[in-house]
Each structure stands twice: as structure tokens, then as C-alpha cells.
Amino acid sequence: MADDIPARSTVTVQERAAEAESEREAERSFRAAPKLNKSPLHGLWALTNRDLVKWYKNPIQLIISLVQPVVWLGLFGKAFNIGALFSSQPGVTTAEVNAVNLATFGTTSYFSYLGAGMLAFIILFTAAFSGMSVVWDRRFGFTNKALSTPVGRGAIVTSKILQSVVRSLIQAAIVLAIAVILGMDTASFTVLSVAGSFVILFLMAFGLSSLFVMLALRSSDWQTQMAVINLLNLPLLFASNAMLPVKIMPGWLQSVIRFNPVSYAVDGVRQMLLGSASATGYAVLAPLWVDFSVLVGFAALLGILGIVLSWRLLSR
Numbered sequence: 001m002a003d004d005i006p007a008r009s010t011v012t013v014q015e016r017a018a019e020a021e022s023e024r025e026a027e028r029s030f031r032a033a034p035k036l037n038k039s040p041l042h043g044l045w046a047l048t049n050r051d052l053v054k055w056y057k058n059p060i061q062l063i064i065s066l067v068q069p070v071v072w073l074g075l076f077g078k079a080f081n082i083g084a085l086f087s088s089q090p091g092v093t094t095a096e097v098n099a100v101n102l103a104t105f106g107t108t109s110y111f112s113y114l115g116a117g118m119l120a121f122i123i124l125f126t127a128a129f130s131g132m133s134v135v136w137d138r139r140f141g142f143t144n145k146a147l148s149t150p151v152g153r154g155a156i157v158t159s160k161i162l163q164s165v166v167r168s169l170i171q172a173a174i175v176l177a178i179a180v181i182l183g184m185d186t187a188s189f190t191v192l193s194v195a196g197s198f199v200i201l202f203l204m205a206f207g208l209s210s211l212f213v214m215l216a217l218r219s220s221d222w223q224t225q226m227a228v229i230n231l232l233n234l235p236l237l238f239a240s241n242a243m244l245p246v247k248i249m250p251g252w253l254q255s256v257i258r259f260n261p262v263s264y265a266v267d268g269v270r271q272m273l274l275g276s277a278s279a280t281g282y283a284v285l286a287p288l289w290v291d292f293s294v295l296v297g298f299a300a301l302l303g304i305l306g307i308v309l310s311w312r313l314l315s316r
Contacts, residue, residue, distance in 0.1 A: 043151035047159035048166075051133055055167055062171070065126065069118045069175050073182055077114040099280070104245055106276025106284070107185055115179035116270045117242035120262055122175050123168045123201055124237060127208035128229045130164030131216030135225050154307040157213055161303065164209035165202060172201050188275035197272040203295035204265035210302035214309055242266050246285060258285070264294040 055061060098108050105113035137143045146156050180186055212232075216225050237243075239253065240262040246254055257263045267284055268291035270276040277284050286294070 043149070044155045044159055047146065047151065047156060048162045051159070051163035052166060065171060066174060068125070069122045070178055072121065073115060073118055073179055077111045080110055102279040103281030106270060106279040106282035107274045109185060111183055112185040112274055113270070114243065115184040116273055117266055118175055118179065119172045119201060119269055120204065120240070120242050120266045121237065122171045123205045124208060124233060124262060126168040126171055127164055127205055128212050128233050130160055130209040131212035131225050132222065133160055134213055134216040135219050135222050153310040157306050157310040160213045161206060161209045161306065165205040168205040169198060169201060172198070185274060188273060193272040197269045200265050200268040200272070200291065200295060203299045204261065207261060207295065207299040207302045210299070210306040214302065214306040217309055236260060236262050240266060241285060247283065261294060261298045264291045267291050268295070
């Protein structure tokens with residue numbers, strides 16, 4: 001009987017030691033940090049999603065960004081009714097008015113012509129403000145925190161570009177829907193033409209976002225960035241065919257328009273959505289394959305340049 005007591009005590013001590021070790025192991029596993037995902041795509045997605053979350057959780061920002069193109073469509077587009085101007089003349093038939101519109105705008109109404117231009121308008125202005133995100137991140141210290149992680153500098157720049165592209169395309173889709181509701185010609189709309197036009201808009205958004213992000217890489221002053229936006233936005237818009245046909249502009253401006261990538265985006269969208277290439281008497285800016293080629297080169301060149309400059313200009 002007495003011999004059993006030490007044996008039981010020994011067993012109890014061993015069991016308690018095993019339980020204590022098991023508890024310590026469980027505590028260590030509970031406190032262990034999760035495994036770090038060093039995949040470049042994971043870091044790219046995390047940074048892109050961070051900016052998108054801030055955007056779609058603030059619907060007021062989306063609404064405000066749509067006000068200007070909708071005002072242009074609803075007020076200027078409807079007020080600038082060239083068809084009504086011609087049809088009000090005595091002896092002018094509807095067929096003659098349509099012929100003039102087709103030869104001038106590549107479609108039967110100026111509103112449809114402007115509707116395609118407004119898609120480029122919203123892309124341009126959304127892309128212009130993509131650089132502001134870089135400025136605020138640098139000013140409030142987030143850029144330094146991102147640079148201290150395994151995420152590459154190129155991924156930081158690319159995430160800013162991608163979030164701007166996603167926002168631009170969503171807003172362009174909303175503007176297109178509003179234009180259709182207000183009376184845009186949909187006779188040439190097909191799944192292929194709509195998809196092709198958004199490929200064009202994607203290339204335009206990627207190139208312009210790369211440009212404005214690149215210009216903001218070393219800036220921590222929002223006033224400087226706003227000055228850059230105001231300096232480039234209106235010339236890019238009005239020195240293009242977004243608002244008016246190229247052939248009614250002076251010769252020197254026609255030459256400038258042919259060096260503006262926005263012009264090729266608008267021309268491609270009009271050919272896809274309105275079938276302007278087949279309109280009698282209307283001269284497109286370039287064949288559709290040229291529009292695509294220019295935009296692919298524009299997006300690739302500025303995207304690569306932005307990533308290369310990020311290696312030099314982004315610093316801790």
C-alpha cells in the first residue's frame with residue numbers, strides 16, 4: 001500500500017507536466033503570426049483593393065464624378081440640336097437633315113456623337129485624379145509603410161493605375177447607360193461592339209492613369225498636382241474630336257489632334273458603337289486597327305515608363 005503512493009505521485013507529476021507543455025504549445029500556436037504571403041499578385045491586389053474600398057464606400061464621390069458628364073449630355077447635348085436647326089428651314093426634308101448629320105458626325109444626331117465623346121471625358125477626368133491618391137499616400141506616410149513591406153515598387157504604382165482603370169470603366173458604363181436613356185442611337189450596338197469599345201476605353205484609361213501617376217510620384221503637394229491636372233486635362237479634351245468633328249477645325253488644330261491619344265480612343269469608340277466608318281460622307285480619323293495599335297502602344301509605353309520611374313523616384 002505504501003509502495004503505491006510514490007508511483008501515483010510520479011504519474012501525476014508527469015501528467016501535469018505533459019498538460020502544461022500541451023498548453024504552452026497551444027498558446028505558442030495561437031500567438032504565432034500568420035504566414036506571410038509574398039506573392040507579387042497578392043500585394044498588387046491588396047493595394048488595389050485598398051483604394052477601391054475607399055471609393056465604393058463613399059457613394060457621394062461617385063455621384064459627384066458623374067454630375068459633369070451628365071450635365072454635358074443633358075444640357076449641352078440636347079441644346080446643341082443641329083438637326084432641328086436645319087429641319088426648321090423651309091423646304092428641307094428629314095432625309096436631307098439625316099444626310100448632313102451623317103456626313104458631319106457619322107451618325108444621325110449630334111447627341112449620339114457627343115455621347116461617345118463623353119465616355120472619353122469621364123475616363124480622362126477620372127484618370128487625371130489617380131495621381132492625387134499617390135500624393136495623399138506620400139503625405140500621410142502610407143507610401144513609406146508600403147515601401148517597408150515585401151511588395152515591389154512597381155506593384156505600388158501599378159495598383160494606383162489599376163484602381164483608376166476600374167473606377168473609370170464603371171463610371172463610363174454608367175454614363176453610357178444614361179446616354180442611351182436620353183436618346184443615344186443604339187442601332188449599331190452589339191455585344192461585340194460594346195465589348196470592343198470598352199477594350200479601347202481600358203487602354204485609354206491605363207495610359208492616362210499611368211501618365212498622371214507618373215507625374216505624381218515625387219510630389220507631396222496636392223496644389224502642384226491639381227495645377228498639373230488643370231494644365232493637361234482641358235487641352236487633351238478640346239484638342240481632340242470628343243466634342244466636335246475634326247474637319248470643321250482649323251488646319252493647325254487638326255494636326256495637333258492626330259497626336260492626341262484621346263482622339264484615337266474617341267474615334268475607335270464611335271466606329272464600334274455608332275458604326276461611323278460606314279456613314280456616307282464621314283471621314284474617320286484612322287482605321288479601327290490603327291486606333292487599337294496607337295492605344296496599345298500608348299498604354300504599354302506609359303505603363304512601363306511609370307514602373308521604371310517608380311524604381312528611381314519612390315524612396316523611403
